[in-house]
Amino acid sequence: TKITKMNDSNYKDVLNNPVHPVLLDVYVSNCGPCKLIEQTLLLSMPKYASRVHFAKWNADNREDSTQIMKLMREHNVHLGKMPTLLLFVDGKPVASRSGMATSAQLDTFL
Template identity: 35%
Template sequence: MATINVTDASFASDVLGSDKPVLVDFWADWCGPCKMIAPALEEISDELAGQVTIAKMDIMENTDVPSQMGVQSIPLMVLFKDGKPVAQKLGAAPKGQLKAWLEGEL
């Protein structure tokens, strides 16, 4: 399952209303580290399909949710369970580290 794009308008239904955990990657097109981890997140999305949904939110196109959540640095990955943020990871990391962190939080 590939990553999904979420917007300010779809955040409540796609993330907060999801019946399974959702990892939201807050990113921007101009962010080099964000682009570095994008392929790893796609692979992890396939590998952990059924366990977690991986969503991407462009903070330049969607400013409401990132500002409500206090996003100040990117890439920022926030894991939501039952509509609540339960864990977050700031900055780029190798795929193995990202996957191990995520699996540890699920």
């Protein structure tokens, strides 16, 4: 099982998942907690595989993120502390959490 990488070419398909909510991991390249949370997500994926789709987006990649940034602005999503987890339902963000998360904290968030 892997986490879907999101970019401008696939973001609509990823976020508008008709079957499951989407947990989007927003990260930047030089971020220690971002690397740690990816491991937490990978360990948690089997538990949520039938209920949540996991995706990630590198916010450093400006060339392939203009449409995603526009979507974030349209929904008043402010990305501050990294990593940020966003939960999307029917293509709209419904919850967010910034900073590192343990498996237990991820369970509470989801």
